[in-house]
Amino acid sequence: MLLTERCIISSEQQFSIIMNTQYIVAEKGSALTPTATAIPITTSPTDVLIRLKAIAINPADCKMIDHGHRVTSSGPVVAGLDGAGVVEAVGTGVTRFSVGDEVFAQFPAPEGGSFQDFAVVHESMVAKKPATWSFEDAASLPVCYLTALLSLGIGIKMPIPFIKDGPTFGLKPSSVLVLGGSSAVGASAIQLLRLALPTCLILATSSPTHHGHLVDTLGVDAAFDRSSSSLVSDVRQATPCSRGVDAIIDVVGAGRTQKDIFDAFDSASAKRYAQVWTGDAETEVPDGVESTLFRVRDLPQLSGARDVLWALERLLEEGKYKLPLPVRIVGRGFQGLEKGLELMRHGVSGEKLVVTMD
Ligand SMILES: NC(=O)c1ccc[n+]([C@@H]2O[C@H](COP(=O)([O-])OP(=O)(O)OC[C@H]3O[C@@H](n4cnc5c(N)ncnc54)[C@H](OP(=O)(O)O)[C@@H]3O)[C@@H](O)[C@H]2O)c1
The missing domain is CATH 3.90.180.10 (Medium-chain alcohol dehydrogenases, catalytic domain)
Structure with a gap:
């Protein structure tokens, strides 16, 4: 140029x-x-x-x-x-x-x-x-979609079936907690998770005022008050046999201050923690948690990277992706x-x- x-x-x-x-x-x-x-x-x-x-x-x-x-x-x-x-x-x-x-x-x-x-x-x-x-x-749409896509492909390392030549192998979590469901990236991640894993239990945190949007529009299975003192036990109780979740996507750096959130993991799971780089220090995680920090600039590391916006165009045409x-x-x-x-x-x-x- x-x-x-x-x-x-x-x-x-x-x-x-x-x-x-x-x-x-x-x-x-x-x-x-x-x-x-x-x-x-x-x-x-x-x-x-x-x-x-x-x-x-x-x-x-x-x-x-x-x-x-x-x-x-x-x-x-x-x-x-x-x-x-x-x-x-x-x-x-x-x-x-x-x-x-x-x-x-x-x-x-x-x-x-x-x-x-x-x-x-x-x-x-x-x-x-x-x-x-x-x-x-x-x-x-673009930045929050792309960052959310990386939370799946690089953060959780899961297959993304709607991307041409995208990741086909990896973890298929049965439950995911999205920290920051009412953020632009979080609302996008919820939609992409639902598309990639139709039967996955998707839980999300936000202020209570946004719970209606998360459940009714974006289709999370349950939304939780991000400031509740019983957040971790509430999340666990929403999972089968109160086992906890397989993966956490943290798009707002919540884990930096909310250290007990890692107790929401199922101890027998892969315990994948996908953290978006927010510009602050990386969140430290307990032993046994597999943490990946990523940013939108990491897009070239995702297989099928050149097709990702074309994929979004198709999802919009088919009415499968909403305004987050x-x-x-x-x-x-x-x-x-x-x-x-x-x-x-x-x-x-x-x-x-x-x-x-x-
Ligand atoms: N590194 C990169 O490439 C990259 C790319 C995109 C975004 N980001 C970063 O990712 C973050 C999110 O971006 P965004 O555009 O999605 O932000 P945003 O929409 O501006 O985020 C605002 C939302 O964050 C929520 N929030 C804040 N703290 C929270 C907490 N502890 N728990 C749950 N929710 C919380 C608020 O929820 P309530 O109002 O419901 O309380 C609010 O709705 C930003 O820090 C941004 O800079 C980084």
């Missing part, structure tokens, strides 16, 4: 239609700055150029902007991992997408994230938006991004923050 010289512009200025506006972070901790650049071009045969119509905010965006997570070079950061929009150009080798397609994608932040009007992304990280879905709903969490549109354009980041810094509960771009 090619970016020519940048110039900082005020929000009052009218931007030419042939220019791109990037919402740049010049250095760690600084504010977003709208910056006019040339529209990026597709230089690789596998590139897709997307005009952004909606951008979802992730906790990772704040961590990248405020603390430099993922940032390895000294150049300006273009944050934003999630987005949806319209295809403007495709590389010579792209066959699945054409100009005008409505798509959603995971973007390569911090080098060329979705916090801009136009962005280039590898075709394997793009999927077609269902015609009946809004750009805002579609923008909320309700979407809250927080605003438009630059002001919307600033507001979304500020809301995310204070924490969200059971919803996905999305910004509309024009």
